[in-house]
Amino acid sequence: MLNRQGRPTSAGDGAITADTGTFTGNRALMQEEALIFESGRYETTGVDFDEPENFSPRLGDLEREGDIGLPGLSEPEAMRHFVRLSQKNYGIDTGLFPLGSCTMKHNARLNERMARLPGFADVHPLQPVSSVQGALELMDELSRYLVTLTGMTSVALSPKAGAHGELCGMMAIKAAIDAKGEGETRRTVLVPESAHGTNPATAALIGFKVKTVPADTDGTVRVQAVKDLIGPDTAAIMLTNPNTCGLFEPEIVEIAQALHDAGAYFYCDGANFNAIVGKARPGDLGVDAMHINLHKTFSTPHGGGGPGSGPVVLSQRLAPYAPVPFVIPGAEGLTLVEHEQYAEEKPFGRITAFHGQMGMYVRALSYMLSHGSDGMKQASEDAVLNANYIRAGLRGLMSQPFGDKPCMHEALFDDSWLKDTGVSTLDFAKAMIDEGYHPMTMYFPLVVHGAMLVEPTESESKSSLDLFVAAMRDLAQAAKRGETERFTGAPYHAPRKRLDETRAARQPILRWTPREPVREAAE
Amino acid sequence: MRYLPLSPDDRSEMLAKIGVDTIDDLFADVPAEKLLTEPLDLPRRKGEMEVERILGRMAGRNVAASTVPFFVGAGAYKHHVPATVDHVIQRSEFLTSYTPYQPEIAQGTLQYLFEFQTQVAALTGMDVANASMYDGSTAAGEAVLMAHRVTKRRKAVLSGGLHPHYADVVETLSHMSGDKVVSLPADPRADEDILAAIDDETSCVVVQTPDVFGNLRDLTKIAEKAHAHGALLIAAFTEVMSLGLVKPPGAMGADIVVGEGQSIGNSLNFGGPYVGLFAARQKFVRQMPGRLCGETVDAEGKRGFVLTLSTREQHIRRDKATSNICTNSGLCCLAFTIHMTLLGQVGLQRLARVNHANAVALADALATVPGVEVITGAFFNEFTLKLPKDAAKVVEALADKGVLGGVPYSRLAPDADCDDLLLVASTEVNTDDDRAAYVAALKEVLA
Structure with a gap:
């Protein structure tokens, strides 16, 4: 009755399960986005101003000449460009952001x-x-x-x-x-x-x-x-x-x-x-x-x-x-x-x-006005409580460098528990991305080998922490079971796979430049 | 408390799971006699409405620029920012993200930083730009330190046209680091002999254009003399919009360019946050302070962006770093990039012409007021008046008449013996009515 148009309502036999490529390179909500220098045009502007009448400059002989090299976009194009970029970013409003030492707590819109x-x-x-x-x-x-x-x-x-x-x-x-x-x-x-x-x-x-x-x-x-x-x-x-x-x-x-x-x-x-x-x-x-x-x-x-x-x-x-x-x-x-x-x-x-x-x-x-003296004290206590709750949830599975004792607002782990697994702190962090989390601070402080510094802040609910702990435990057990591919190739589901930082530093490209025209093959 | 999700029951359960009895058991390392037992002497929590009332009342005690004829500049400028800018920078994914240390989930931030760096390099006419400093003045301080590293010398020469607050920042930093600064006296008519101050000990010479008095300065000869003595030219600006119309420092031989980027995309904010712009020649890139975003590829060969050359930075190099800067002006860069993208070069050039035309019209109108002299010849959107009275008093009297008429130079540099000089800025926001109101008020004040 509800479906008289012949529209399939279940995935059906023909459902695609493999990771197929697309013509555009986009993957539904994950859109590829060119640089403004590639999509913009030198003669376009998204801001309307009238030319001044009877313009007679008083600039001495220091007037700028020629193209500046700044393309413009119309307003709808600019909006789409920056919104698409935003969708490649992880923020506190996206999910748990346990970046130790950085205190990524809720940012009230008030x-x-x-x-x-x-x-x-x-x-x-x-x-x-x-x-x-x-x-x-x-x-x-x-x-x-x-x-x-x-x-x-x-x-x-x-x-x-x-x-x-x-x-x-x-x-x-x-x-x-x-x-x-x-x-x-x-x-x-x-x-x-x-x-x-x-x-x-x-x-x-x-x-x-x-x-x-x-x-x-x-x-x-x-x-x-x-x-x-x-x-x-x-x-x-x-x-x-x-x-x-x-x-x-x-x-x-x-x-x-x-x-x-x-x-x-x-x-x-x-x-x-x-x-x-x-x-x-x-x-x-x-x-x-x-x-x-x-x-x-x-x-x-x-x-x-x-x-x-x-x-x-x-x-x-x-x-x-x-x-x-x-x-x-x-x-x-x-x-x-x-x-x-x-x-x-x-x-x-x-x-x-x-x-x-x-x-x-x-x-x-x-x-401060919103919290008051009572709320600020409660916030600190909750921040410390949340960090210790995570510590308690992961103890025994992930190693604490200074033994099993209370921490303040962040819980520190080292990588000794990853020894001989073929998984590094970096790999583990990248696998957290696939689980929908921002990784913790890694390799800091320097006094701890392969440090993982987890700071949940007071903004997390108990259920959020419970899911986070469960996800971390699942990852940790997978690492110990030898499922190294889940880590060494991670992230699999982010807008980009792992990025080549060595290449970026070796031949720095720090700005867009027009591509050199492709040369004819040597005669 | 609306921002705290845990319930009392949650807290009890969690303490049990942790294996302690009370929350203070988790604070056991705090010396017992130092643990506060009483609440601090501050008010209790408040709902949104109450907070809005309190802060709204404070905000109401200030005169907002858009409510009066407004001509205040001298390092910060009132411009119109398109609605799109403020909408986009409030998107959660931008507003609530961190420094892009995990590039796979921060391509949004990294790509706009790459676009920002390219825009700043193009505007200044330089090879490379970094991903921002705190503001123009701290960028100037960092530029001097960078010049010392490059030249292995320790003496900076500051033009008398440099914003006195910028000079103060450089002087404070240099005093603390034990470096030498030669500051030339205030130079309202841009006729100082800065070439004579450059010698073989000079690390760098810092010249602002448009300068604090509004003068446009040709840097070419200064660059030549500096380079002949093995010194660097640092060009500074406080009004980035000028670069839409005025020859960029990169075309006049500058080695490092620093400036305030607030005018593009950012509100006045009573002085901050702003966005410091920092650009340099390619050969100096490894001596630059601050973050740099670079292009690379991911494991599948797709283009992506990362923070790079971080061996210059404090988190790797510690006491050998090129700067101590960590947090910079990320979201202000985004505002800059969006506004600049909306403008494009044709929009920027036109907007710059509107600014210049308004300033010329204002200068001509004010010159008709008896006793007033416009002493700036070539300028962009700011110029200096010589008044027959103390400029600070004139500004107060103008404010009483509802006109915010500019900045008395004596407020920036009380000892400069320039009490009769008034810095006046005019941008696209000023109307014919604003100008008429200013002229009328100034006539009355000086009568």
């Missing part, structure tokens, strides 16, 4: 809506301060939240991302050391071998020598190992807490004390702050400076690699050296200090053109 209010998005950084009082109020309120959550004295908001925050914090330390007349002697920064690469890179950028602190056999840094390296040349330590193995540094208070006793400073990499918000305050632990990745802990979107925001909270000892600009109360509301000579304190300078990542400040404050 925060997007707030950041787009014209009073925030359509305001220029150099408008008269009387016309931006609400913007300064927001920065002031965000500062109050950050200072309260961390137990520190003040905050420098302007760093544009985590590594920029590290740079800001280390510059404040250098300025404090210089102010004491110790700039010539205190030239060494201690960095644990498990640290993010940005830490040693930051220290080296401003002329510090980097000395590596070995990790203990349990994945943490011992105060004795730090004391062994502290000398009159020590400027600071750069220590991540919770550390990159997902562990809270148990001797952190003693480490801070040892540094302070030696006249040195404690820089804390705050990338993993999400584990302890509302549970413990870095200020109580002896930290002098710590950046906060608003794009991790406070959920401003990662956006495919940015933009981030890396405010640095400072202890009383470093607060006077915070860079310009910053907000202070003035005679008529809030005002901005934009130049060192107008500051009562001793700013070390300026690290970016304007006031930092306002768009991220709005999103982060929206997150």
